[in-house]
Amino acid sequence: MIRRQMKLVAMVTLLAGTLATYAQDTDKTTISAIYQNALTSYDSYNNLKELCSKAPGRLVGSKASEKAIQILKAQVGKLNPDTTYLQSYITPSWRCKSKSQAIVYYGSKKESLNVVNLGLSVSTPDKGITGEILEVHTLNALDSLGSKAVKDKIVFFNRAMDNSKTTTFEAYGGAIDQRANGASKAAQFGAAGVLVRSLSTEHYDFPHTGVSRYKEGVKKIPNISISTNDADKLSRINKENTGVKVWIKSDTETIDSAETANLIAEMKGSQHPEKVIVIGAHMDSWFNAPGAHDDGAGCEQMIDVFRIFRELNIKPVNTIRLVLFMDEEMYQSGSKVYADFVGKEKKEHIVSIESDAGGLLPLGFGIDAGDSVINAIQKLTLPLIDYGIYKTGKGYGGVDIAPLKQFGIPLIGLTTNSQRYFEYHHSANDTVENVSRREMQLGTAAIASMVYLIDKNGIK
Numbered sequence: 001m002i003r004r005q006m007k008l009v010a011m012v013t014l015l016a017g018t019l020a021t022y023a024q025d026t027d028k029t030t031i032s033a034i035y036q037n038a039l040t041s042y043d044s045y046n047n048l049k050e051l052c053s054k055a056p057g058r059l060v061g062s063k064a065s066e067k068a069i070q071i072l073k074a075q076v077g078k079l080n081p082d083t084t085y086l087q088s089y090i091t092p093s094w095r096c097k098s099k100s101q102a103i104v105y106y107g108s109k110k111e112s113l114n115v116v117n118l119g120l121s122v123s124t125p126d127k128g129i130t131g132e133i134l135e136v137h138t139l140n141a142l143d144s145l146g147s148k149a150v151k152d153k154i155v156f157f158n159r160a161m162d163n164s165k166t167t168t169f170e171a172y173g174g175a176i177d178q179r180a181n182g183a184s185k186a187a188q189f190g191a192a193g194v195l196v197r198s199l200s201t202e203h204y205d206f207p208h209t210g211v212s213r214y215k216e217g218v219k220k221i222p223n224i225s226i227s228t229n230d231a232d233k234l235s236r237i238n239k240e241n242t243g244v245k246v247w248i249k250s251d252t253e254t255i256d257s258a259e260t261a262n263l264i265a266e267m268k269g270s271q272h273p274e275k276v277i278v279i280g281a282h283m284d285s286w287f288n289a290p291g292a293h294d295d296g297a298g299c300e301q302m303i304d305v306f307r308i309f310r311e312l313n314i315k316p317v318n319t320i321r322l323v324l325f326m327d328e329e330m331y332q333s334g335s336k337v338y339a340d341f342v343g344k345e346k347k348e349h350i351v352s353i354e355s356d357a358g359g360l361l362p363l364g365f366g367i368d369a370g371d372s373v374i375n376a377i378q379k380l381t382l383p384l385i386d387y388g389i390y391k392t393g394k395g396y397g398g399v400d401i402a403p404l405k406q407f408g409i410p411l412i413g414l415t416t417n418s419q420r421y422f423e424y425h426h427s428a429n430d431t432v433e434n435v436s437r438r439e440m441q442l443g444t445a446a447i448a449s450m451v452y453l454i455d456k457n458g459i460k
């Protein structure tokens with residue numbers, strides 16, 4: 001009797017082990033098929049070309065952003081998802097009406113500088129403004145200089161990104177205060193305008209934009225970004241001469257209400273249609289940028305997950321919901337609208353996954369969730385280490401999915417090799433030519449594999 005029971009237990013254990021091995025083998029076979037499919041397909045790269053050539057500079061509320069929504073909707077539509085719809089809403093919209101300009105005057109000479117408006121910058125009068133240059137490297141420097149030294153000057157924030165950092169995002173974080181808060185601070189001391197050194201790891205002529213904010217109640221002043229090459233040049237001219245002046249011109253406006261939308265599409269779950277896995281990226285890009293890495297590539301990768309699932313006949317257990325967010329760059333309005341919707345909808349979200357780190361070589365996934373979820377996902381994605389996806393662990397999800405944290409939804413963000421990211425980010429250099437189809441598709445395959453593994457095995 002005891003012997004028979006032992007035999008039974010042994011058989012059940014063996015069977016369970018065999019089933020587990022079988023499941024792992026199926027996973028490995030499917031992941032291999034996903035990678036083969038992704039790497040040999042040109043569809044998403046061609047989609048990216050279409051998006052960036054027909055709708056570059058798709059800042060929220062712009063004509064290009066409306067066009068982008070239609071282009072992406074048509075691209076998704078070709079894959080016959082179960083549902084596709086626009087989540088429309090009204091938002092303020094800041095725009096650059098004409099290119100900003102800057103000229104430096106010293107002695108009897110003048111030279112024009114490569115500049116671009118920073119997000120939310122106000123206009124100068126039509127004839128522009130001229131002021132003496134005051135170069136500083138920190139916001140705190142203005143405190144010691146005081147209003148007398150700063151008043152009516154064009155403050156020039158010229159602290160470079162620290163290239164000794166091995167992580168470019170760390171270098172970015174260490175310099176971003178100048179772009180984000182420099183104008184607001186300089187305005188408090190009576191400055192006439194601000195020039196900010198572009199946040200780039202490269203020395204070249206592309207100026208980089210990005211959002212800046214003014215403190216409540218501060219008189220807003222024009223805020224312009226200058227290329228790294230010209231920041232070095234301006235600094236040199238300022239050291240070698242006295243009374244160096246700069247003329248700047250900025251022409252922007254803010255519309256109170258523009259109509260825009262998030263784009264949503266779903267592959268319905270075969271067993272649990274009420275449970276959702278969100279995959280997302282953002283459609284908008286800066287007015288000066290084709291937005292190939294940021295974040296056209298992310299949009300096309302997520303759309304391609306649908307294509308891969310269809311072509312490989314992978315029927316998801318849960319609903320896979322593609323959310324292409326509007327307006328990550330300026331007000332994050334799309335992510336707020338989607339989070340409000342999730343709050344009311346009350347459908348269980350298993351995870352949310354975002355791709356917004358460029359169409360660059362993928363290294364893993366950052367996970368913003370409790371330890372047990374992180375452990376489960378790490379275990380689940382072990383087979384991906386063979387594909388170079390080794391950096392999966394506690395980390396950052398993404399700006400667009402961040403508000404979903406309030407509902408306890410795990411946030412997962414694709415991590416890429418970001419060494420070259422700040423050569424492109426928020427500049428006219430963010431072109432399709434600077435995206436490698438292979439690297440982008442390795443990212444697509446990693447995301448599709450992650451979705452497949454979580455959908456099939458769960459994370460509990």
Ligand SMILES: [Zn+2]
Pocket residue numbers: 282294295328356
């Ligand atoms: Zn982005």
